[in-house]
Amino acid sequence: MYGPQQPTVQFLPPVVVSQYVNQWVTTSIPNYGEVTAYITDYNRRTGMVSMFMYRAPRYQPQFIQVHHSDLVGIAPYYGPIPPRPGRPPRPRPPRPPYTPWYPGQQPGGFIPWIIGQTGLFGQQRYY
Numbered sequence: 001m002y003g004p005q006q007p008t009v010q011f012l013p014p015v016v017v018s019q020y021v022n023q024w025v026t027t028s029i030p031n032y033g034e035v036t037a038y039i040t041d042y043n044r045r046t047g048m049v050s051m052f053m054y055r056a057p058r059y060q061p062q063f064i065q066v067h068h069s070d071l072v073g074i075a076p077y078y079g080p081i082p083p084r085p086g087r088p089p090r091p092r093p094p095r096p097p098y099t100p101w102y103p104g105q106q107p108g109g110f111i112p113w114i115i116g117q118t119g120l121f122g123q124q125r126y127y
Contacts, residue, residue: 017049017068018042024077029053029070036077042068 020039028034032055041050047068052061 012068012071012074014042014044014047014068016074017071018044020074020076024081025074026077027074028072029064029066030072032064036079 017039021042022039024036024038026034026036032053036054036059037051038054039049039051042048043050048065049068049071050063050065053064054061
């Protein structure tokens with residue numbers, strides 16, 4: 001009757017989870033363990049919590065969505081902040097296509113070369 005007591009897990013009420021949107025927290029999630037997370041959204045209708053999760057030792061951001069009942073405990077996180085999740089870096093724009101040079105061409109394209117060849121703007125000088 002008075003044997004060893006098992007820890008009891010209490011579900012977090014939705015109102016508690018919604019207070020931590022756009023904040024850093026520590027929590028425990030089944031199959032992930034103790035994590036540091038940045039909560040980005042909470043859907044009251046479905047109960048789903050969207051977050052960027054950071055786990056030791058790498059602390060690489062991982063975006064996950066879990067039901068609020070999967071969060072075991074939640075508290076503000078005051079430690080060193082991992083990189084704030086944001087947009088991934090934008091890819092570089094492609095280089096313009098290669099333009100072949102014509103004989104005697106200076107950088108500038110075909111039109112400056114043809115003008116230089118035809119002498120439209122005065123006599124062409126030969127050195």
